[in-house]
Amino acid sequence: GQIHTDSQGVGQFEVAMPKEEGEWLFLAEALSEGGELGQYLAPLKLHSDIALQLEGPKVLNSGDVARLTVKLYNRQQKPLAWRLQASVSDVERLAFCSEGGEVIAELERGQEALAGRSGEELPFLLKGGLPGVADLILELESMGKVERYTFPLEVAPMAAVYRQDKTLPFTREVSLQLDNFRPEYVGRVVDRQVQVQILHGWGGLVCATVEALRQMGADCAPGIMARWAAPVVAAPPFVKYDLATPSYFQVEPAESKTSLGALQAAQNQDGGFSWRLGLESDPLVSVWLTRYLWRLHAAGAEGLETTARHAQLYLERQKSKLSLEGRLLSTLAEGEIRLSAGDMKLARQRIGQLRNPAYLAFLNYLCQRGELAEAQRLWQKAKGRFQWSSGRSDLEKVCAFWPGQGLMSDIQTTALAALVSYQVESNSTLNRAFLQWLAEERRGGAWSTELDSLVALEAVTAGMYVEFKDPGSASYALWLNGNEVESDRGLDASSGWQRTLKLRVAQLPDAPLDLKVIKSGEAQAWVHADETLVLRSLPAEGWRVLEKRRGHLAVTSPAFSLRTRYLGPKPASSLSLRAGSGLDLELEIEVKRPLRYVRLALPRWAGWSLERIVGLEKAGGYWEKSSGHLYFNSLAPGRWRLILEGQALYPGRYALAPAQMELWEEPGAVYWGQSIPLEIREAPSAGGLSPSQSKSGKGS
Helix, strand or coil, X not given: CCCCCXXXXXXXXXXXXXXXXXXXXXXXEEECCCCCXXXXXXXXXXXXXXXXXXXCCCEEXXXXXXXXXXXXXXXXXXXXXXXXXXXXXXXXXEEEECCCCCECCCEECXXXXXXXXXXXXXXXXXXXXXXXXXXXXXXXXXXXXXXXXXXXXXXXXXXXXXXXXXXXXXXXXXXXXXXXXXXXXXXXXEEEEEEEEEEEHHHHHHHHHHHHHHCCCCCCHHHHHHHHHHHHHHHHHHHHCCCCCCHHHCCCHHHHHHHHHHHHHHCCCCCCCCCCCCCCCCHHHHHHHHHHHXXXXXXXXXXXXXXXXXXXXXXXXXHHHCCHHHHHHHHHHCCCCCCCHHHHHHHHHCHHHCCHHXXXXXXXXXXXXXXHHHHHHHHHHHHHHEEEECCEEEECCXXXXXXXXXXXXXXXXXXXXXXXXXXXXXXXXXXXXXXXXXXXCCECCECCCHHXXXXXXXXXXXXXXXXXXXXXXXXXXXXXXCEEEXXXXXXXXXXXXXXXXEEECCCCCCCCEEEEEEEXXXXXXXXXXXXXXXXXXXXXXXXXXXXXXXXXXXXECCCEEEEEEECCCCCCCEEECCCCCEEEEEEEEEECCCEEEEEXXXXXXXXXXXXXXXCHHHHCEEEECCCCEEEEEEECCEEEEEEEEEEECCCEEEEECCCEEXXXXXXXXXXXXXXXXXXXXXXXCCCCCCHHHHHCCCCC
């Protein structure tokens, strides 16, 4: 609003300050009647007499119990009476609970006094229920005022999948980094995997795409077609250059029969196809599927002609409902789809107004009619429609819309541009630019959708058909986060010039993944990394209590326990030992559900040396002495007892660091044992224990 000043230029106003403490910027602007401007900018530090802060995990799995701590700070010089009322916005998602995990209805704090300039910690437990976001609401009453604080907390879904991927071209060496996921996922129950593809030459790109499409689920008409037609679309260069095809190129007659039956079931009564089963027919989907039906028919697949003609009749009937651009796009179906003389004349008159997909479809139609001279002339004008950036090229993001229907994606439009370019300028450098862009846009081994993948595969295959050069054999080495995964692995025609690796990664979700590939030879290659992070729910017996401790997400759970105690004639927290005397510990691990890939950090302190572990082989573990860790590939339910035989080194007061267990599936979460204080005093030789007594097992 406006502020009017008095004759001295002084004006007053009130503003509600934010609740959050910190430094804010205060900006004031003035405007005189004469048009003069003035501005004042200054930092404004905010603090309150009483501050409230919440500490603890911000994301829970369903069934998790989070230990949260409310910290109150009194900045006055006198004690302050206060009252705190806590509630949750959705009891189905978040609920207060006891140490044993039982849900309780309310949590309320009474009148207490806060000492001046000191903090008061108020811990309580919240249990995660249904997935989603709910608010923890804290109402702080003091000095007759009530302040309301809202803290959003997330309950992770039962199985949430987060995904990222990246593709980079290279000839000899490449480094690729996948970004980290959200820090709040640290300590969640996760499965982190990365799939790495090494693609050698255009043949590797084609083969890898065919393999990915052949493994794709087929629950819709485009999916059925992509899985069935991929080997046929990719076959021409392999036939032309007499190249051996991998086994996944083979389509058995029984599979063709099954695919035809599934496609006929997915075809609507009007002859058209849709993106998903049960939806009304979509003209653009029907165009592409009709195109590949005729390709399969030409390759010798039986029983297709009736289905293809039914789809073609649907497109003929749709012509009267479509715009000029729609009718131009319908020619991509090939077969007997033709433009009328009127449409040809109108397309030439409006050529500059056509959007990219329709423009390219018209050029493709001219090529099919043998009118290459006109197509080449219009192609030269079309080059102004492409944009270049950072060494990459792609078409402007202009798509042709069907009335009330779908659109042609950038992938399909760029692939169509490549198909046209190879017909009118087979040696143009623009061809390689289109294919390079398509290669870098692959996602999950193929492209975004089934139709995107099939059309892009046709474009890449056209490039391989025109300018294939045998990349020859090559070898490569792969590193993940500095660790060598594969070395001297071969890439040649027998492997389809491609290699796919699927790796599980035991790494914190907030840490990036670094991939490095070194390859022999000078042939064009690509590395494609596709990473998935799956957040999972806990088993019924696996609920946990989460809290922040020493920079870690500390976890306690009734499903696991770690107990450490001294062995000897009497338990004691203060032992009188001669330096070098034996001091043994018992570590008991109790497990209530099967575990895989467990790392256990042993209890240790500066005054003790561990020499031997008894019972480790029986539990199926091994000891890495350099780090002091125990590793178990699997740990069955039960109670496992390990004897840690060691020696006291020298006197002193020590706190025995607790054992800590980490699980592969919960990166960043640490299950803590208990800490034990210990005092070692230099004792006279007659009263101490000798090394020989320690070795007998009686001197602990």
